[in-house]
Amino acid sequence: MSAVVRAHHIFREALRMVAISEYFRSPTGQALRPTLFGFAAAIGLVTAPAYAQDEAAAPKVSVAAAYTQDITDEAAFIGRGEAIDKVSIVARVGGFLQSKQVEDGSSVDQGDLLFEIEPDLYQATLEARNADLDRAEAQLELAKLELARKEELLRRDAVPVSERDIARANELVAEADVKAAQAAIQQADLDLSYTEIHAPFAGRIGRTEISIGDIVGPSNPPLVTIVRESPIYVTFSLNEKQLITVLEQLDQTTASLAESGQSPEVFLELPNGTPLDEAGKIIFVDNRIDPLTGSITLRAQFENAARLIVDGAFLHVRIQALEPTPRVLVPQAALQRDQRGDFVLVVNSQQMAEQRYITTGEVVDTAIIVLDGLQAGESVIVEGLQRVRPGVAVDAVTASESIGD
Numbered sequence: 001m002s003a004v005v006r007a008h009h010i011f012r013e014a015l016r017m018v019a020i021s022e023y024f025r026s027p028t029g030q031a032l033r034p035t036l037f038g039f040a041a042a043i044g045l046v047t048a049p050a051y052a053q054d055e056a057a058a059p060k061v062s063v064a065a066a067y068t069q070d071i072t073d074e075a076a077f078i079g080r081g082e083a084i085d086k087v088s089i090v091a092r093v094g095g096f097l098q099s100k101q102v103e104d105g106s107s108v109d110q111g112d113l114l115f116e117i118e119p120d121l122y123q124a125t126l127e128a129r130n131a132d133l134d135r136a137e138a139q140l141e142l143a144k145l146e147l148a149r150k151e152e153l154l155r156r157d158a159v160p161v162s163e164r165d166i167a168r169a170n171e172l173v174a175e176a177d178v179k180a181a182q183a184a185i186q187q188a189d190l191d192l193s194y195t196e197i198h199a200p201f202a203g204r205i206g207r208t209e210i211s212i213g214d215i216v217g218p219s220n221p222p223l224v225t226i227v228r229e230s231p232i233y234v235t236f237s238l239n240e241k242q243l244i245t246v247l248e249q250l251d252q253t254t255a256s257l258a259e260s261g262q263s264p265e266v267f268l269e270l271p272n273g274t275p276l277d278e279a280g281k282i283i284f285v286d287n288r289i290d291p292l293t294g295s296i297t298l299r300a301q302f303e304n305a306a307r308l309i310v311d312g313a314f315l316h317v318r319i320q321a322l323e324p325t326p327r328v329l330v331p332q333a334a335l336q337r338d339q340r341g342d343f344v345l346v347v348n349s350q351q352m353a354e355q356r357y358i359t360t361g362e363v364v365d366t367a368i369i370v371l372d373g374l375q376a377g378e379s380v381i382v383e384g385l386q387r388v389r390p391g392v393a394v395d396a397v398t399a400s401e402s403i404g405d
Contacts, residue, residue, distance in 0.1 A: 058392075058394060059387040059394060059395065060394075060397065061347075061381045061387070061396055061397070062381070062383035062384060062397055062398070063347050063379040063380060063382065063396045063397070063399060064331050064379070064380060064382045064398070065377055065378065065379050066328050066329065066370065066377060066378050066380060067328070067329055067376055068326050068327065068328055068329075069326070069364070070325070070326055071324055071327040071329075071364065071369065072320050072321055072323075073320070073321040073324075073325055074318045074319065074320050074321070075238070075242050075318070076316060076317065076318050077236040077238070077316075077317045077319075078314060078315070078317070079234045079235060079236035079300075079314070079315045079316070079317035080235055080236070080312065080313065080315065081233070081234055081309045081310055081312060081313040081315060082232070082233040082234070082235050082299075082311060082312075083203075083227045083229070083232055083233070083311040084228050084231060084233055084301075085200075085201050085227070085228035086225065086226070086311060087200060087225070087226055088222035088224075089197060089222055089223045089224050089226060090218060090220075090222050090223065091115075091117060091194075091197065091217050091218060091220065092218060093122065093191050093195060093217065093218070094117075094215065094216065094217030094218070094219075095118045095121065095122075095195065095215070095217070096117065096215060097116075097117060097210060097211070097212055097213060097214050098116045098118045099116040099212060100115055100210075101115065101116070102114050102205060104205065104206065104207045104208055105204065105206065105207070106204065107202075107204045108202065108204070108205060108226070109202045110200065110201050110202045111199060112198060113196060113197070113198055114197045114205070114223075114224070115197040115223055116195060116196055116197070117194070117196075117197070119192055119195040119196075122188065122192040122194075122195055123192055125192075126185065126188040126189055126191075126192050128188075129185040129187075129188040130185055132181040132184060132185075133178065133184075133185055136174065136177040136178040136180070136181040137178055137181075139174045139177060140175055140178050142174070143171035143175075146170065146171075147164070147168050147170070147171045149167075150164040150166075150167040150168075151164055151167075197223065199226060200226070201226070201228055202228065203228040203229060204226070204227055205225070205226045206224055206225040206226070206227070207224070208223060208224045210223055229304060229307050229309075229311075230303060230304045230305060230307065231301050231303050231304055232309050232311070233283075233299050233302075234266070234280060234300050234315060234317060235297060235298070236297075236317045237293065237295035237296065237297055238295060238296055238298055238319070239294055239295050240294055240296065243289075246319075254285045255285075255287075257282060257285050258282050258285050263282045264282070264320060265279040266279060266281070266282060266319055267279055267280070267318045267319075267320070268280070268309070268315050268316065268318070269317075269318065270308055270309075271315065276302070276308060277306075278302060278305065280300035280301055280302040281300060282298055282300050283299055283300065283301045284298065285297075286298070327361070327370075327371075328369070328374055328375065328376050329364060329370065330367060330370055330374065331366060331367055331368075331380075332368050333382040334382045335360070336385065340357060343356055343357045343358060344358060344374065344380040345380065345381040345388060345390065346374070346380055347380075347381060347394060347396045350393075351393055351395075351396060352391060352392065353381065353388045353389065353390055353391065354390060354391075356373055356374060358371075358372065358373035359371040359372040359373055379396065381394070381396075382399050383399065
């Protein structure tokens with residue numbers, strides 16, 4: 001009970017004793033009784049509101065102290081999955097599609113047979129080129145024999161020099177014909193090999209838009225797209241302030257950041273909000289900052305063992321600071337909001353409730369980071385907020401659960 005209330009009680013008791021004493025000493029005590037009762041009632045009306053006001057000005061509330069905790073700051077961005085290898089398979093020779101060896105959406109290994117184009121025409125062409133080579137080699141042999149005869153006759157002075165020169169030229173032409181025939185065989189052999197289409201790398205194929213019997217060729221649309229799913233890139237942008245902070249902490253340059261073993265780890269949140277259970281590594285930093293966005297492009301590589309990162313998918317990217325920073329935190333139960341923003345009710349040294357607007361950061365479990373407006377150690381009201389308004393005295397008790405221990 002406060003001093004004001006005790007004084008009111010003492011004053012009321014004194015008046016009551018005086019009234020009783022006067023009543024018994026007065027011969028007209030009977031006549032004074034109504035007056036004394038009215039006087040006592042008046043005293044009650046004067047003192048009761050004061051007592052009620054004092055009680056309302058000091059409601060009981062629970063408080064918790066703002067505390068400091070080392071927090072590893074994070075920066076969040078929007079990134080996009082990009083396959084390291086992605087190619088549209090196009091037929092390199094024309095013809096009827098003879099077979100399709102894989103199902104849409106299936107995974108393949110490097111070298112797996114995907115499609116076959118009718119090979120008969122190309123097999124026949126290869127055999128024809130082999131025959132051309134045989135003919136050219138025979139002509140070369142004949143030209144060599146003719147040159148040998150002309151040189152022998154020339155030594156006997158039986159033929160003019162011009163005939164020997166013609167024979168030599170014929171031999172050179174025959175040699176060129178042999179080389180041309182060999183090159184034609186190589187081309188025909190390549191064309192024949194192109195009738196079998198193999199996977200250039202391990203990955204997963206997409207949907208095919210063709211059927212067996214369709215005519216395919218270099219001028220036709222791609223047969224299918226194949227994408228390497230593991231490992232995979234995630235590309236995102238970092239603003240210049242964050243970039244400089246990272247470079248200063250690591251004592252690196254943009255050129256050496258991707259090669260540094262101390263580069264910050266990159267974490268992902270999948271489109272459904274689930275964190276990816278693996279960290280990525282920065283492998284590329286662009287050589288310029290985009291003047292329109294004030295950001296620079298970075299690329300991180302993820303193993304993507306579970307194949308949860310899909311080429312073209314938009315993802316939430318988080319980069320953690322290399323070292324933790326002390327931050328002030330308060331329980332989320334203390335946080336209130338009005339048109340001006342977030343605020344808490346602080347119990348000051350006079351045990352009065354004080355409204356304090358704050359700047360908040362990330363949520364950490366059941367607490368929230370306070371970036372500005374509150375110091376560690378200050379007490380904030382966490383229970384009984386509905387009974388308190390700024391500027392009134394409160395009867396503060398520590399919250400039952402310790403925060404930040």
